[in-house]
Structures are given as structure tokens and as C-alpha cells.
Amino acid sequence: MELLSQLFIDYTLRNVALGSALLGLIGGVLGAFALLRQQSLLGDVLAHAALPGICLAFLLTGSKTPSLLLLGGGLAGWVAALGVLAVLRHTRLPQDAALGVALSSFFGLGIALLTFIQHNHQGNPAGLDRFIFGQAASLLGSDVLGFALLGGVVLALVGLFYKEFKLISFDPDYATSLGLPTRGLGILLTSLIVLAVMVGLQTVGVVLMAAMLIAPAAAARQWTNRLGRMVALSGLLGALAGVAGALLSASRENLPTGPLVVLSITAVVVFSLFFAPLRGLFWQGLRNQQNRRRTELERLLLDAHLLANHGRLNPEELALHRGEPLPKARRHLDFLKAQGWVEPKEGGFQFTEPGLQKALALKETLRLRS
Amino acid sequence: MNPDLVILLTAVLVSTASALLGSFLVLRRMALVSDAISHAVLPGIVLAYWLSGGKATLPALLGAAGSGLLTVSLVEWLTRTGRVKNDAAIGIVFPALFSLGVLWVSLSFRNVHLDLDAVLYGEIAYAPFNTLELWGLSLPESWLVMGGLALLNLLFVLLFYKELKLSTFDPSLAAALGFSPGVLHYALMALVSLTTVGAFQSVGAILIVAFLIIPPATAYLLTHRLPALLSLAVGIGVFSSLLGYLLAVWMDASIAGMMATVAGGCFVLASLFSPTQGYLTTRLRRRQQRLEVTARLLVTHLAHHQTPVPEEEIREEFGWDARFLQQVKQKALREGWLEASEQGLTPSSKK
Amino acid sequence: MNPPPLEILDLTVIYREKPVLWDVDLAIPEGRLCAIVGPNGAGKSTLIKAALGMVPKASGRVRFFGQPLELSRKRIAYVPQRTSVDWDFPTHVLDVVMMGLYGRLGWFRRPGREEREAAMEALRQVALSDLAHRQISELSGGQQQRVFLARALVQNADLYFMDEPFAGVDAVTEEAILRVLEGLKAQGKTVVVVHHDLQTVRDYFDHLTLLNVQVIASGPMETTFTPHNLERTYGKQPLLELEGWAKPEQAWNS
Incomplete structure (x- = not known):
């Protein structure tokens, strides 16, 4: 609570929280489309590839203005994305290898340039490496304003082209047959992801950017089967995780924001995977278990009925028939008795009227099912 | 001992060990799994440092490699549930584990020798200072670690060459013939994890991806025969290391970063001029x-x-x-x- | 006389140095159900994709109703192969069918009540109106195919292209597709279908194009579906399996 009230007083905390929330929102909305177009890791590649762009922008201009550096980063990300596309179109290299090559070679170049700058420049060129892990604490009011502006652009474009983005994500060939500029729309989406990466570099950094695009969308997908709701929920979850991460990092000294934002959204993913109503693994497990129980019970009833027909329904015979230990067979019979389906008679058990009806009805449904 | 020699031989061993395994990763469409492993071993490495009080011992390193295997199993499990696709599973698992590692470092290792820069690109330049006494000789530790790993990987590839080839190109046939593709798969993943951890001090956890993927991907553009691909990948890896070192010294920049850059350059050249698939040649x-x-x-x-x-x-x-x-x-x-x-x-x- | 719905002249498509389609000349008559048949790799799907501008042409011209593609988009509907999309996409049946109207809606406009009703009507025609709000991942293969069909129907086009609509579908769906084809024919529409089953092609269609990289033969079913033409398309073996022709050994006996 105290933290929440600080949110409104503390200038730095407010900037960090707002910045992370905006990143979560933008990443969530665009990530939903990236996830569905099966381009989840494109964001990862774009983020890693931005590093040399940032360094080059610094080398060329000598300026440390974040927007200028990020512009360089965005351009480099663009070049990497185009490179991957060209390699995929003209060679037989699999997509994952092409992405891996682009990611690691651009990042290698970035590291080389970064260390080159650190070793060869006088003054205080440090600060460039803050883009690697992000440094949300260094966000200024003007940065947050910039994020809000970018976020507005992204949301407006997604709103305007929503139905087209939906169609090219689901069935690009059909979109082409309707006369839509499928390639152009794809390029527009990728460009928007580049914008998201530029926002993310300052907050969570190169290495963790992938999570901001994938995790909110993957979590949202579990809760709904409608694209519109998924996009909205993805943005919302991303924004909430951003705020949560910012608050957590303010709760103690020396806690980095980026990893905490990522861990928050990961927690949301894990919860969604298990407990989302429709697709939750926990519910599915429960359903499986119930099904298994029911089948087991049905088999027990049929076995008992078969033995009773031969007048041999007792623990020993049941154990022999089902190949199970005697105590277990006793428990099974006790269970059937407790249900009121069998009753003791001399030398064993016999079916009651309700039990008989149950068994016959089951036999009938099984006959129909097969 | 001559420090240049120590660094160069270490780099050659790293590239050899990586290229041998990386070739199979590229062929099995698992290039990005190595990206995930390389990020996710961070918490394992931090744990190793924590357990051993700042000194990397063999058991601790094995434990770190275990976290690489954990990543692979997590990704595979997530994909199998059918709730997310494989690439999304990778993108969810590795940032989470990496975040855990970063968080742990900033919480407990403020003053210990494990800074995050080293995580990213290692410090191969320190290789000459870490030496071990063996048979009365003072040998660089990196030679022993990476030499051992390169040998292990080479033995793995040579001994299981037939099985690897079969399970890479026709997993169902391999299973039908009684080879267990699962065992081989996890053996490969374990070696990738071990190599990543072993190379961590020299080239860092992230740039190891460049050593694992770029040389084999470059070789893939040049040949489609497996033996040729393996030897080309090793050759390209070693060449990139040597040239990268020279450039790094000349520019006074990160050695590992420069090696990755040169490897990337080789890839660009191959994708333009490869006789079979190069952009310009095919055009x-x-x-x-x-x-x-x-x-x-x-x-x-x-x-x-x-x-x-x-x-x-x-x-x-x-x-x-x-x-x-x-x-x-x-x-x-x-x-x-x-x-x-x-x-x-x-x-x-x-x- | 009206220009034909589809006219292809000298179409050649080359993929990675190999001609997939070679100097294809083809005219599809109006108001017919036309099958394109040929062995695997004969370029059947490529022919449709090249005609619709999804695959680059090495040479050739394509006219629809005497017009170039750009001017006739609204008169053409395309049913892609069912397996070409990921059916785990978060959307429902009605929404997919309404995608057929996106071209007509134009930029920035959202589908409204009118579009919804048109889509429901198309779903009725393929007997899927009960499933309008079903999530698409819960559909069977046949139902998926019918959803795609409804999406094309809602376009209310004059020329329909269908890529293997009968592949791997159940009897109910096969029945439904046939009904739709009949209905389209009755309205005087033209349908071009890539088909793989020689057993049924005679019963379902009234115009046949045999394709194997080149056009082997094209014309009315009765005059085109001949052993000689089929042999030129497929080589020798599969024809012996067909009903309706005396098997060689029987011919020998009689």
C-alpha cells in the first residue's frame, strides 16, 4: 500500500512504473500478432540486432540522446530483419538457423563496438551498456512521454488496420486473393514491433525484450478464443506486469526492474497455463482424472456383475478375476456395498436391484458406443 | 607462457567444440534451442558460484549444465501441452531463467567476482592468468576445460556418427531400427549445455551461440554432405577465431565479440557467393x-x-x-x- | 459473345530453375463446373496461384472476363487448401466467413449487421449455421473445408477457384460441397476446382482440364475424359484401376 501511494509522489518510481506499463501494453498488443504469425522470436532478434545500431549512432553523432541512439537501434533491427528474410528467400537455410545467425552476429558486432567505444573514448561513454540489461531507473519524464506517443501511434495503427492484420495473420494467401497488400501489411507489423523494441531497450534491455512480446500474448491466448479480446487482454496483462515489476524493484535496494517485470509476466503465464478456464492444464488434468476414475468404476461394476451372474461374487474370486491383491478386492467390494449396489449374502455378495439396473444400463451404453 | 598463444588456442578449442555440436543443432532445426540454453545456464552458473564460494569446481559446473537440460525439457514439455508453439515456448522459458540469474547476481553478488559483462561476452583475455599445476607443468585452465570438452564432443560425434546421422535425417527410421533418438537427443543437449558452461569464462553465455550456430550455418550454405559440413564448420569457426582475435587486438575491442562478428561476415559472404545457394551466384x-x-x-x-x-x-x-x-x-x-x-x-x- | 471468365495465354512459371508450368493456354467456359486434374507436382495449385498473382510468372497473360486481375478482384473468390492455415487461431466460424467480405468493405470499415447476415446465409448453404459461434479449433476437417467454402460464397463472386476441396473430407461434407457446386452452376457461376480423384471427376464436373506441367487436354468432360488423354497425363498404370473400362485381362477373355 505504501508503495502504491509512493507511486503518486515519487517521481522516479512513477516514471519507471509508467514506462514499464507502456512497454507492457505495446509489447502485449503487438506480441499477440507476432505470436499468431509464428514470429515469436523475431522480437528477440530485432532487440539483439539493435545493439550495434545504438553503438554506431553514438560513434557517428557522439550524442547520448536516447531517442537518437534508439533510432540507430531500430534501423539496425530493420536491417537484420530484412537480412533474415533475404536469406530465407534465397537459400535453403532453415528459419531458426537464420534467426540464430542474425541474432548472434549482430549482437557480437554490438559487443565489439561497445567495448571499442569503452576502451577508446575519453569522457564517460558508459551508459550505452544500459541498453543491454535496461535501466528503467534512468527513465525521465520526457522518455515516458515519448513512450506514450509511440504507444498511441501503435494502438491507433492496430485499431485502423485491425481486420487486415487479423486476416494476414490467419490466412495470408487468401488476403492476397482479396487484393490486400499482404506484404506491405506484414512489413508494417514488423515495423511496429521495431518501435516496441525501441521502447523496450531502455526499460528491460536487449536480452529480455523477447519476453515482453511473447509472454503477455501467450498468457492472454489461454483465457480467450477471440482475437480482439486476446489483443486487449495481452496489452492489459503486459501493462500490469510492468507496474508490478516496477513496484517490486522499488521495494528493496539494488533490485533491477527489467528482470522483475519479466518474472512478473512469467508468473502470469504460468498461472494462465494451469488455471485459465478453457485451456488450463490443471482443469484438463482434473477432467482426465475424473474420466479415468469413471472408467475404472465402470470396469469394476462390470467385473462384479459378471462374477455375480455365476454366483461367485466374493473377494477371492474378484481378486483372481481382476488380478489384484485380496485387500484391494475387499475394498472394492466395500465400495460397491457403500454405493448400495451389492449386498452381502452367504458365501459372498449379490447385486441389489439398483445395482443390477446400473450394471445393465452401463452394458447397454457400452454396446451402443462400440 | 605466451599470452597470445594461450588465448588463441583457447579460442580454437572453443570454436572446435562448438562447431561440432552446432552442426547437428542446425541440421535438426534446433538452432534457437542453443540460444535458450545459453541464456538459461546463468542461474545454474550463479548457483555453482554460490555453492563453491566463488570458485568454479567440476561438480558445480555439472550442476550448471543441468540447468541447460532443464531448459530443454521445459521447452519440450510446454510445446507438448499444445498450448503454445515451440518458438513461443523458447521465448517464455529463457528470459524467465535469465531474469532469475540476473536477479540473483544483483542480490547476492554485489562484490563478488561475477559481473554481468562477463556473463555476456566473457573475458578470454584473462585466460592466461588462470593456470593449473599438472604433471609439474603450469597449464592454462581454459586449455584443460575446453580441450577436454572439444575431445569429448569429437568422441561423441565419431562414436555415434551413424546414429546421429540417421536420427537427424530420419528420426522415425532410427526409432524403428532400435536406436533411441530420445537418448541421443538428450546426450546432445547435455553436451551443448556443458560446452556452454565450459566456454562461459572465455566467450560468455550469449556469444557462445555465435560459435555454435554461425559456422555450421555458413557451412550449410556451402555443402550438403555431412562430413564436409562438419569439417567446414570447424574450419570456419577456427578461421573466425583467429581473424577475430587479430582485429580485436588492433581495434582494442572485445575479443569474443569480434570473433562473432567475423563469423557473421563469413556467413554474409557465403550467402552471397556460395556456388550452390549464394544470392548473387544463383541470381x-x-x-x-x-x-x-x-x-x-x-x-x-x-x-x-x-x-x-x-x-x-x-x-x-x-x-x-x-x-x-x-x-x-x-x-x-x-x-x-x-x-x-x-x-x-x-x-x-x-x- | 462474352469474353470467357478465365483466359490464360502462354503462362509459364519457373521455380528454382525448373518449369512448373510450361506454355499453358487455357480458356474456361462460363457457367461450367471445371476440374483441373493431373498427377502430383503437375502444377495444379500453381496454376491457380499464378492466375491470382500469388506466384510470379515467367511469361504469360491472364484475363478474367476480358479484364486484368486488378479490375476483376471483386468477381473472383478463392478457396485455399484447408491445411494451409493454423486452425488454432483465436476466432470463431462466423468471423472467418465474414473475412470474405473484407475486400468489399475496404479499408478502416468494420463488418456490421449486414455482413453478419450475409455470413449466416452462406453458413446455411453449407449446413453449418449451428456452428456459427464455434471456436474454429473444434471443427473437424470436413467442417473446416465447409467454413472456407462459405467464406468464398459470401463474396458472391462470378468465378470461384477451389484448391482440393474434396481432399480428406467426410461424406457429409462431400455431399454439401456438391450441393454448393450445383447451386453455383444453377446461378450461372463458373467454378474451377483442383481435383485429385479420377474416380469421381466424371460425376462431379462437366468440363475437364488435364494438366501435367503443360495442358494435355481441355474441353467438355465427355470428349476429354478418354483413356488416351489420361494416359498422356499420368503415364500408363493408374488407368487400369478405373471402373467403367474393361480391364485388359477381361478384354482379353471376352
Whole structure:
């Protein structure tokens, strides 16, 4: 609570929280489309590839203005994305290898340039490496304003082209047959992801950017089967995780924001995977278990009925028939008795009227099912 | 011992160990799994440092490699649930584990020798300072670690060459023949994890991906025979290391970063000039072939006509622009398939 | 006389140095159900994709109703192969069908009540109106195919292209597709279908194009579906399996 009230007083905390929330929102909305177009890791590649762009922008201009550096980063990300596309179109290299090559070679170049700058420049060129892990604490009011502006652009474009983005994500060939500029729309989406990466570099950094695009969308997908709701929920979850991460990092000294934002959204993913109503693994497990129980019970009833027909329904015979230990067979019979389906008679058990009806009805449904 | 020699041999061993395994990763479409492993071993490494009080011991390193295997199993499990696709599973698992590692470092290792820069790109330049006494010799630790790993990987590839080849190109046949692709798969993943951890001090957890993936991907553009691919990948890896080191020293920049950059450069060259798949080479060849095919098309088409066909009419009929028709015409004339006259074009009577 | 719905002249498509389609000339008559048949790799799907501008052409011209593609988009509907999309996409049946109207809606406009009703009507035609709000991942293969069909129907086009609509579908769906084809024919529409089953092609269609990289034969079913033409398309073996022709050994006996 105290933290929440600080949110409104503390200038730095407010900037960090707002910045992370905006990143979560933008990443969530665009990530939903990236996830569905099966381009989840494109964001990862774009983020890693931005590093040399940032360094080059610094080398060329000598300026440390974040927007200028990020512009360089965005351009480099663009070049990497185009490179991957060209390699995929003209060679037989699999997509994952092409992405891996682009990611690691651009990042290698970035590291080389970064260390080159650190070793060869006088003054205080440090600060460039803050883009690697992000440094949300260094966000200024003007940065947050910039994020809000970018976020507005992204949301407006997604709103305007929503139905087209939906169609090219689901069935690009059909979109082409309707006369839509499928390639152009794809390029527009990728460009928007580049914008998201530029926002993310300052907050969570190169290495963790992938999570901001994938995790909110993957979590949202579990809760709904409608694209519109998924996009909205993805943005919302991303924004909430951003705020949560910012608050957590303010709760103690020396806690980095980026990893905490990522861990928050990961927690949301894990919860969604298990407990989302429709697709939750926990519910599915429960359903499986119930099904298994029911089948087991049905088999027990049929076995008992078969033995009773031969007048041999007792623990020993049941154990022999089902190949199970005697105590277990006793428990099974006790269970059937407790249900009121069998009753003791001399030398064993016999079916009651309700039990008989149950068994016959089951036999009938099984006959129909097969 | 000469520090240059220590660094260079370490780099050669790292690239050899990585390229051998990376070739199979690229062929099995698992390149990005190595990206995930390399990020996710961070918490394992932090745990190792924590357990051993800042000194990397063998058991601790094995534990760290375990976290790589954990990543692979997590990704595979997530994919199997059908709730997310494979690439999304990778993108969820590795940032989470990496975040855990970063958080742990900033919480408990503020003053210990494990800074995050080293995580990213290692410090191969320190290799000469870490030495071990063995048989009365003072040997660099990196030689022993990476030499051991390179040897282990080489043995793995040589001993299981047949099985690896089969399970890479036809997993179902391999299973039918009684090889267990699962065991081999996890053995490969374990070695990738071990190599990543082993190379961590030299090239860092993230740049190891460049050593694992880029040389084999480059070799993939140049050949499709497995033995050639393996040796080319090792060759390209070693070459990139050597050239990268020279450039890094000259520029005073990160050695590992420069090596990755050179490897990336090799890849770009291969993707442009590879005789079979290079962009420029195929473009040139395809242009020639397309011209030949269309020239044949033109001649076959003209053969249906009794009289010469004016060029206007041909352009109209094929939807070609004037420049393209000229190119096709020149080609056909050069081959002697065509005769041009005032009235238009006719197929050559010789053919 | 009206220009034909589809006219292809000298179409050649080259993929990685190999001609997939070679000098294809083809005219599809109006108001017919036309099958394109040929062995695997004969370029059947490529023919449709090249005609619709999804695959680059090495040469050739394509006219729809005498017009180039750009001017006739609204008169053409395309049913892609069912397996070409990921059916785990978060959307429902009605929404997919309404995608057929996106071209007509134009930029920035959202589908409204009118579009919804048109889509429901198309779903009725393929007997899927009960499933309008079903999540698409819960559909069977046949139902998926019918959803795609409804999406094309809602376009209310004059020329329909269908890529293997009968591949791997159940009897109910096969029945439904046939009904739709009949209905389209009755309205005087033209349908071009890539088909793989020689057993049924005679019963389902009235115009046949045999394709194997080149056009082997094209014309009315009765005159085109001949052993000679089929042999030229497929080589020798599969024809002996067909009903309706005396098997060689029987011919020998009689």
C-alpha cells in the first residue's frame, strides 16, 4: 500500500512504473500478432540486432540522446530483419538457423563496438551498456512521454488496420486473393514491433525484450478464443506486469526492474497455463482424472456383475478375476456395498436391484458406443 | 607462457567444440534451442558460484549444465501441452531463467567476482592468468576445460556418427531400427549445455551461440554432405577465431565479440557467393537459365506459325516488355534457334 | 459473345530453375463446373496461384472476363487448401466467413449487421449455421473445408477457384460441397476446382482440364475424359484401376 501511494509522489518510481506499463501494453498488443504469425522470436532478434545500431549512432553523432541512439537501434533491427528474410528467400537455410545467425552476429558486432567505444573514448561513454540489461531507473519524464506517443501511434495503427492484420495473420494467401497488400501489411507489423523494441531497450534491455512480446500474448491466448479480446487482454496483462515489476524493484535496494517485470509476466503465464478456464492444464488434468476414475468404476461394476451372474461374487474370486491383491478386492467390494449396489449374502455378495439396473444400463451404453 | 598463444588456442578449442555440436543443432532445426540454453545456464552458473564460494569446481559446473537440460525439457514439455508453439515456448522459458540469474547476481553478488559483462561476452583475455599445476607443468585452465570438452564432443560425434546421422535425417527410421533418438537427443543437449558452461569464462553465455550456430550455418550454405559440413564448420569457426582475435587486438575491442562478428561476415559472404545457394551466384545462373527456358518457349511458340511473327505481336501475346523480348531474342539468335527478318521472327530452319 | 471468365495465354512459371508450368493456354467456359486434374507436382495449385498473382510468372497473360486481375478482384473468390492455415487461431466460424467480405468493405470499415447476415446465409448453404459461434479449433476437417467454402460464397463472386476441396473430407461434407457446386452452376457461376480423384471427376464436373506441367487436354468432360488423354497425363498404370473400362485381362477373355 505504501508503495502504491509512493507511486503518486515519487517521481522516479512513477516514471519507471509508467514506462514499464507502456512497454507492457505495446509489447502485449503487438506480441499477440507476432505470436499468431509464428514470429515469436523475431522480437528477440530485432532487440539483439539493435545493439550495434545504438553503438554506431553514438560513434557517428557522439550524442547520448536516447531517442537518437534508439533510432540507430531500430534501423539496425530493420536491417537484420530484412537480412533474415533475404536469406530465407534465397537459400535453403532453415528459419531458426537464420534467426540464430542474425541474432548472434549482430549482437557480437554490438559487443565489439561497445567495448571499442569503452576502451577508446575519453569522457564517460558508459551508459550505452544500459541498453543491454535496461535501466528503467534512468527513465525521465520526457522518455515516458515519448513512450506514450509511440504507444498511441501503435494502438491507433492496430485499431485502423485491425481486420487486415487479423486476416494476414490467419490466412495470408487468401488476403492476397482479396487484393490486400499482404506484404506491405506484414512489413508494417514488423515495423511496429521495431518501435516496441525501441521502447523496450531502455526499460528491460536487449536480452529480455523477447519476453515482453511473447509472454503477455501467450498468457492472454489461454483465457480467450477471440482475437480482439486476446489483443486487449495481452496489452492489459503486459501493462500490469510492468507496474508490478516496477513496484517490486522499488521495494528493496539494488533490485533491477527489467528482470522483475519479466518474472512478473512469467508468473502470469504460468498461472494462465494451469488455471485459465478453457485451456488450463490443471482443469484438463482434473477432467482426465475424473474420466479415468469413471472408467475404472465402470470396469469394476462390470467385473462384479459378471462374477455375480455365476454366483461367485466374493473377494477371492474378484481378486483372481481382476488380478489384484485380496485387500484391494475387499475394498472394492466395500465400495460397491457403500454405493448400495451389492449386498452381502452367504458365501459372498449379490447385486441389489439398483445395482443390477446400473450394471445393465452401463452394458447397454457400452454396446451402443462400440 | 605466451599470452597470445594461450588465448588463441583457447579460442580454437572453443570454436572446435562448438562447431561440432552446432552442426547437428542446425541440421535438426534446433538452432534457437542453443540460444535458450545459453541464456538459461546463468542461474545454474550463479548457483555453482554460490555453492563453491566463488570458485568454479567440476561438480558445480555439472550442476550448471543441468540447468541447460532443464531448459530443454521445459521447452519440450510446454510445446507438448499444445498450448503454445515451440518458438513461443523458447521465448517464455529463457528470459524467465535469465531474469532469475540476473536477479540473483544483483542480490547476492554485489562484490563478488561475477559481473554481468562477463556473463555476456566473457573475458578470454584473462585466460592466461588462470593456470593449473599438472604433471609439474603450469597449464592454462581454459586449455584443460575446453580441450577436454572439444575431445569429448569429437568422441561423441565419431562414436555415434551413424546414429546421429540417421536420427537427424530420419528420426522415425532410427526409432524403428532400435536406436533411441530420445537418448541421443538428450546426450546432445547435455553436451551443448556443458560446452556452454565450459566456454562461459572465455566467450560468455550469449556469444557462445555465435560459435555454435554461425559456422555450421555458413557451412550449410556451402555443402550438403555431412562430413564436409562438419569439417567446414570447424574450419570456419577456427578461421573466425583467429581473424577475430587479430582485429580485436588492433581495434582494442572485445575479443569474443569480434570473433562473432567475423563469423557473421563469413556467413554474409557465403550467402552471397556460395556456388550452390549464394544470392548473387544463383541470381546470375537463374537469369541465364530463365533466358534459355523462355527462348525455347518463344521458338516452340513460333513453330506453330506459318509466317514470321512481328515482334509487336509476340510482346502482346506473352505480356513481355520490349527489353525482355530483346534479351530473349538475343539469346535465341546466339543459340541459332531463331531467324530475324523484316517481317518478324521465325524459328531457325536448321533445328 | 462474352469474353470467357478465365483466359490464360502462354503462362509459364519457373521455380528454382525448373518449369512448373510450361506454355499453358487455357480458356474456361462460363457457367461450367471445371476440374483441373493431373498427377502430383503437375502444377495444379500453381496454376491457380499464378492466375491470382500469388506466384510470379515467367511469361504469360491472364484475363478474367476480358479484364486484368486488378479490375476483376471483386468477381473472383478463392478457396485455399484447408491445411494451409493454423486452425488454432483465436476466432470463431462466423468471423472467418465474414473475412470474405473484407475486400468489399475496404479499408478502416468494420463488418456490421449486414455482413453478419450475409455470413449466416452462406453458413446455411453449407449446413453449418449451428456452428456459427464455434471456436474454429473444434471443427473437424470436413467442417473446416465447409467454413472456407462459405467464406468464398459470401463474396458472391462470378468465378470461384477451389484448391482440393474434396481432399480428406467426410461424406457429409462431400455431399454439401456438391450441393454448393450445383447451386453455383444453377446461378450461372463458373467454378474451377483442383481435383485429385479420377474416380469421381466424371460425376462431379462437366468440363475437364488435364494438366501435367503443360495442358494435355481441355474441353467438355465427355470428349476429354478418354483413356488416351489420361494416359498422356499420368503415364500408363493408374488407368487400369478405373471402373467403367474393361480391364485388359477381361478384354482379353471376352
